[in-house]
Amino acid sequence: MIIADETPTLARWKGILRAVRRDGTPALFLIGATALFFWPLWIAGYRFPKGGGDLWGQLYPVWSFVAEELRRGVLPLWNPRMLGGDPIFSEGQYGLFNPLNWPLFLASPIPPGWVLLRGAFSLWLAGVGMYVYLRRSPIWRLGRSAALTGALAYMFSDPFVVHLGHPQFNDAMAWLPWALAGVDQAARRTHRIPLGALPIALLLLSGHGQAALYGMIAVGLYAFGQAVEGGWPRGFYRIGRLALAGLLGIALAAPSLLPGLERLPMTDRAGVPLEQRRGYEFPPAMLIDFLSPLFHGRGADQFWLPANRVESGYAGSVTLYLALLGVFGTLRFRWTWGLIGLGTLALLFSLGYQGPLYPALARLPLFSETWKTARAIYLVSFALAIAGAMGVEQLRRLRPRTVILWAMALSMGGLVLWGIAPRWAAEAPEGPARARAVTGLRFAAFLAWGTALSSWAISQGRTWLRPALPLLLTAELVALGATAEAEPSPPHRDPHPQALRFLRADPGWFRVDVDPAARDLWPPIALQMAGFEVPQGTGNPMELREFNILRWWIPSATHPAYRMLGVKYIVVPKGAPPGGEGIWPVFVDDPAIDIHLHTRALPRVWLVYRTEVVGHYGEALKRVLDEHFRPEEIAVVQNGPRLNGEGRGRIGVARYSPNEVILDVETDAPALLILSDTFYPGWQATVDSLRVPIYRTNAVFRGVEVPPGRHRVTLRFRPGSLRIGLGMAMIGGLMGLVLGVAGKRRR
Known part of the structure; x- marks a missing residue:
């Protein structure tokens, strides 16, 4: 009987199956x-994070809006339900x-359970990634038990737990x-x-x-170390391959990166002066807290330091003990020093202005915008997790006598820690905080x-x-x-059902405002979730600064500038008096709440026949905040047309969607059409299919000049940053495909 030799393909598939069986457990x-x-x-029906956090207060309303529009067949790049509209495609956190x-x-x-599952998935993804990396990397090549220990230490470290309310941060980690x-x-x-770029x-x-x-930064340092280790000329080729992988990765992410960089200078965060970015x-x-997160309190409700609540970097005291063995057992290994260097740099950077590193970087691009430096502590957790995995590996490689000596020293250390725990915890406030600190230290012992x-x-x-x-x-x-970060899930029900029915009974096009005193009674995000447009945001520091300045500098609902916001109804606490002339209760x-009608609100789109031309935002803001400003009669236009006439007109709304506005306009004189939506790069306007400019009007809104007669005015959101980003991604994807196929054939 003749048995044919295995083909290379069959042998390769058998190797893959063996690897799956070996690492499946x-x-x-x-x-x-x-x-x-x-x-x-x-088991208990809880949710995370405590207090709702960014997950339920910022992300879930936007995600729900995106899902709702996708069901209608529209990919929404613009969200008209918050502020004066927001380019959600350019805010990566959404x-x-x-x-x-x-x-x-x-x-x-979107079922809330899916949101929780999606948040938990980030941790599992981190664990699997760490396990695969430690097992397969030619740098480490650790055993299964060691790689598994590193995976657990990283995926459940404190930075992941603290950011359960912000899965985008956890995704990056x-x-x-x-x-x-x-x-x-x-x-x-x-x-x-391509496997490096993806x-x-x-x-x-x-x-x-x-x-x-x-x-x-961590990836760049690691790639540099790989290139140096290659020697000459191998290192030169490695540099080329790694640089190409990095460029392809950036190109594939360009549809998010370019719009984000375009938006960044316009945000609330960018408006904070450099000297205040602390x-x-x-x-x-x-x-x-690397030893026990209970020392200063796990969670914002327990934290007792006067500093802002930050993640501790804790990855388990077991990890910390094993990391000591892993580091001291491999001091001759150059990558151990690289690991120490990464952890040290991250720790120094996380200190911010308290340390020596960040002050030297604070004025550089990107670093000047990342002044919440404590978040870099996750790289310390990452380094600790790898070092802990190395410690487990050392238990197999070191002599038993050496391990016994280390175990005895560790036991003595635990005994000392048990004894001095009350003394160390004496700095904690008396009561539950001090008891938790002692408990945490003794648990570590x-x-x-x-x-x-x-x-x-x-x-x-x-x-x-x-x-x-x-x-x-x-x-x-x-x-x-x-x-x-777990708490009992709140009941899922529509707040204020009668008030919702009242608002939905109005077929008009308007915004609903929430008085500051009523935000705890009916949060603006609840109205957004119900489908209404509100002039508030979600509290995201990356919101558009200029609209927020106008919104919060308007002194009252009776001020002329407030009329431009298109707010027809105002939610107020129960029994609150009318907010001024032309405002009275209607529900x-x-x-718990009342609804007041703002009778003097301008429609969402209107015509004016006189303009005042200014040169920049500051001039426009000062003018529209003047108590004598009359937005129904005159518009303040930045570098726009000068109009000084009279006329009458009519506007019909043919379509209003996230990415497109179509209006039928009839006027007997040259006019400026004003839409109370935020001015932002990427909006394009046509009048009867002829391209016309959009002018920044009344500080933050959009204006389009319309000649006499009947016209169809169309505004479409076609941001150039997104188009360029998509083009770069397509080119990057094609290059990756060519490299993968051609390189494999050549091999």
Whole structure:
């Protein structure tokens, strides 16, 4: 009988199947660990984060709007429901281009359970990425137990827990190990350059600028180390391949990056003077929280330091103990020093102006906008997780006598920690805070003994005990982190149903404002979710600054400038007196709120026949905030047409959608058509299909000059930054495909 030799393809598939069987158990373990960590959600019906956070207060209303419009067949680049409209495509934190959000956009309404599952998925993705990276990287090549320990330490570290309310930040952290694994591939084979570019693109598409910037710095340093290690001429070729992978990754992410960079100078955050860009810096006192996050309090409701609440960087005291063994056992390994360097740089940067590094970078582009430096602490957690995994690997490689000595030293350290815990905790406020601090330190001491015992058993050749350390770490991280940001889910019901029916009964086109005293009674985001347009945002620091300045500088609802906002109804607390002349109650049947009618509000679109031309925003703002300004008679136009006539006209709304406005206008004299939506680059106007300019009108709105007669005026949102970004992504994708196919054939 003749048996044919295996073909290379068959051998390759057999190798893949063996790898799947070999690493399948750890992958399933990570799924189980994620489910265990989120037990308050599945068992107790809780949600995260506490207080709703950005997830429910900023992201969910926008996600729901996107899903609703997609169901209608429209990809919304512009959201008219908040402020005077917002270009949501250019705010990466809304995640319009983040692939992990796309499953949510396919459901309308989006089930809250899907949102929670999507947030939990980021942690699992981080764990799998770290496991794959530590197992497959030619730098580390760790065993399964070691790689699993590193994965658990990273995915459940404090930065992930703190940002459960902002999954875009967690996404950037989750893609970091995948990006480093991609660097490993791209550095060694030309046809694997696309494998290096894709995770870089996904990291950038995550949408959080600070997390992505810190992650890309780590990727850049790692790529530099790979190139240097290659020697000459191998290192030269590695530099070329890695540079190409980075450029392709940036090109693939260009549809999000270019609009974001265009928007950045227009935001509230960019308007903060450089000398005031402080706060959210990592306090040096929180170094002890790497040992136990209970020392200063887990969660904003327990945190007692006077500093802003920041993540501690805690990745488990078990991880910390193992990291000591991993570092000191591999000091001759050059990448150990690279790991130490990364952690040190991240820690120094996170100190902000308290440290030596950030003051030297504060005035550089991008760094000047990332002044919440404490968030860089996640790179310290990342380095600790790898060092902890190296510690587990050292238990297999070091002599048993060396491990026994280390275990004995660790046990003695735990004994000392148990004894001095009350003394260290004396700086905490008396009461529950001090009790938590003592408990946290003594729990860390107990884990020191557990780590020492497990390490001794493994060093004695008891291989069946190798899962002990991952299990011990899982128990620690779940015990201290599972409930840190979990709270009972609020009841899902429509607030103020009678008031909603009253507002929906009005077929007009208007905005609904919420008085500051009523925001806790009926938040503006609830009205957005119900489909109404409101002149408030979601509290995002990346909102458009100029509209917010106008909105909050208007002194009262009776001021002439307030009439431009198109606010017909104002929600006020129950029994509140009318807000002034022309404002009176029209709905009082709700036990908590009333609704007042603003009778002097201008329509959402109107015509004026006189203009006042100014040169810049400051002049326009000063003019429209004058108490004698009459927006129904005159418009303040920046570098626009001069009109000084009289006339009459009529406007019909043919279409109003997120990306397009179509109006039928009839006027007997030259007029300026004013739409009370925010002026923003990318809007294009035509009058009877002829392109015409859009003028910044009344400080923040859009104006279009219309000649006498009957005309169709169309405004479409076609941002050039998005078109260029899509073009770059298409070119990058094509180049990646060519490199992959051609390189593989050449090989």
